[in-house]
Amino acid sequence: MWFKAGGAAEWLFEPADTDDLAAFLADLDPAVPVMALGLGSNLIVRDGGVPGVVVRLGKPFAKVEAIDAVTLRCGGGASGILVSSTARDAGIGGTEFLRSIPGTVGGFVRMNGGAYGREVKDVLVACDIVLRSGERHTLDVGDLGYTYRHSDLPEGAVVVSATFRGHPAEPSVIQAEMDRIAAAREASQPLRSKTGGSTFKNPPGEKAWALVDAAGCRGLMRGGAQVSEKHTNFLINTGDATSADIEALGDDVRARVKAASGIDLEWEIQRVGRSA
Numbered sequence: 001m002w003f004k005a006g007g008a009a010e011w012l013f014e015p016a017d018t019d020d021l022a023a024f025l026a027d028l029d030p031a032v033p034v035m036a037l038g039l040g041s042n043l044i045v046r047d048g049g050v051p052g053v054v055v056r057l058g059k060p061f062a063k064v065e066a067i068d069a070v071t072l073r074c075g076g077g078a079s080g081i082l083v084s085s086t087a088r089d090a091g092i093g094g095t096e097f098l099r100s101i102p103g104t105v106g107g108f109v110r111m112n113g114g115a116y117g118r119e120v121k122d123v124l125v126a127c128d129i130v131l132r133s134g135e136r137h138t139l140d141v142g143d144l145g146y147t148y149r150h151s152d153l154p155e156g157a158v159v160v161s162a163t164f165r166g167h168p169a170e171p172s173v174i175q176a177e178m179d180r181i182a183a184a185r186e187a188s189q190p191l192r193s194k195t196g197g198s199t200f201k202n203p204p205g206e207k208a209w210a211l212v213d214a215a216g217c218r219g220l221m222r223g224g225a226q227v228s229e230k231h232t233n234f235l236i237n238t239g240d241a242t243s244a245d246i247e248a249l250g251d252d253v254r255a256r257v258k259a260a261s262g263i264d265l266e267w268e269i270q271r272v273g274r275s276a
Helices: 018-027 080-089 096-100 105-111 171-188 208-214 243-261
Strands: 009-013 034-037 043-045 050-056 064-066 071-075 124-130 136-140 158-165 225-227 235-237 270-272
Touching: 018 124, 018 158, 034 158, 043 243, 064 080, 071 080, 080 096, 080 105, 080 171, 096 171, 105 158, 208 243, 225 243, 235 243
Parallel strands: 009 050, 034 050, 043 270
Antiparallel strands: 064 071, 071 158, 124 136, 124 158, 225 235
8 A cells, every 4th residue: 555554455356357357256255345456545454454355456457548539448457647648649638637646547436536626527438347246337427426536336346447538639738738737746745755645535615735734733743644744635654654543643633623623524535444
């Protein structure tokens, strides 16, 4: 994980293809929990590890191809950088924002990932999923119940592919926008640190980082975990933090923001697994 903290998975399964995944899930005891994992960026894995099976979509699911002048077919394991650069080469604009999100298509679709004024719901046409039962379904964007950083995807469902639709654009214009986003991200975020990305959702009409800053939390520490001095909506592992330190620091921040502003910050980072 990006925090370099937390326990191990009980079982790890890397399917060879969608047929392999569907057959595996159909044969698996329904009582065994299943969690899909992309790059593990927006995630705190608790110190006791993850029970059940973690499904990691590897190379077979990391392909991206243009299927017409404005449409991309993307594997669930493809990175945001691969999606946006393939779109650029094909002259398809609109997915540049994915360049800035450290994760994979499956996670973007599940969380309605977004940055720099755009969200997955703005470009998604449909996605293919495998349910926990092994059944396969194709869901249109309207089936996903998207709100801010949330979808109605069923628990245990794995997103194996997605279709994104953009608009015609010059590759040089797309590249310029990708460069602008990359520079803005480099300037404002602690990219060289062990961090999990944006920690809290922005409340309506507010910026989470500003609320955290106003509550006096910049640089706040718990064990080896710290609120980033560079961007206060990022938690970092300064070296030897446990996942318990990181999660407890997040709860400290939430309590201070509540006391200072009356606002309940919601976690954006997913917390999974068992405490030690």
